[in-house]
Amino acid sequence: MTVKRTRYNSEFEQLFKDNYARLYYYAFRFISDAETCKDIVNDVFEKAWKQFEAIQKETITAYLYANVRNKCIDHLRHTQVEEQYAGFYRAVTQEEADSDFSEREERIARIERVIEELTDPTKTILKECYYENKKYREVADEFGISISGVKKHIMKALRLIREEFSIKKKDGEVPETKG
Numbered sequence: 001m002t003v004k005r006t007r008y009n010s011e012f013e014q015l016f017k018d019n020y021a022r023l024y025y026y027a028f029r030f031i032s033d034a035e036t037c038k039d040i041v042n043d044v045f046e047k048a049w050k051q052f053e054a055i056q057k058e059t060i061t062a063y064l065y066a067n068v069r070n071k072c073i074d075h076l077r078h079t080q081v082e083e084q085y086a087g088f089y090r091a092v093t094q095e096e097a098d099s100d101f102s103e104r105e106e107r108i109a110r111i112e113r114v115i116e117e118l119t120d121p122t123k124t125i126l127k128e129c130y131y132e133n134k135k136y137r138e139v140a141d142e143f144g145i146s147i148s149g150v151k152k153h154i155m156k157a158l159r160l161i162r163e164e165f166s167i168k169k170k171d172g173e174v175p176e177t178k179g
Contacts, residue, residue: 012052016045019061023068030072040071107165114164118157125153 020041027037044067048055055063115123121143128139129150136150143150 008052011057012049015048015060015064019064020045023064026065027068027072030069031075036075040068040075044068044071110164111161114161115157118160122153122157125150126157129154 023041023044024037027040028034031037031040044064047067048060048064115126118126125139125143128134128142129136136147136154140147140150
């Protein structure tokens with residue numbers, strides 16, 4: 001290490017000791033988070049160390065204060081932008097959750113209304129297959145009809161539900177066979 005660098009080390013060390021606490025409390029006037037203030041002051045001293053040879057010694061204290069102030073302002077701006085985005089995100093996701101839930105509830109109510117308007121045995125067969133999760137074979141045996149008879153009742157019920165929602169049936173669509 002050169003004599004010049006050793007001199008800079010001791011000058012910088014003294015500058016750090018003389019100003020760290022004052023700069024910390026100066027930063028604390030802007031930002032009331034102790035850790036953030038420490039980080040800001042440390043960053044300013046790190047920058048000052050890297051540029052120490054080029055900084056005019058007569059104005060170094062003003063340089064340190066200006067950098068702390070600027071870093072505090074940058075931090076506050078960044079925090080404000082983060083809060084705006086977080087607020088926007090919360091509003092959007094809450095809006096979606098509210099509308100998704102209410103739309104889903106409305107669709108369920110419409111489906112239940114269609115099902116309740118069905119006549120027996122179609123209503124009972126649909127409920128047995130979809131609510132009770134019974135296989136088409138079980139329901140066919142229970143009602144004494146064929147599996148294709150169960151499918152016809154299911155297709156009738158699904159057609160009425162599609163009509164309620166104005167959904168067109170795809171060509172060749174047959175309900176999934178349960179067993």
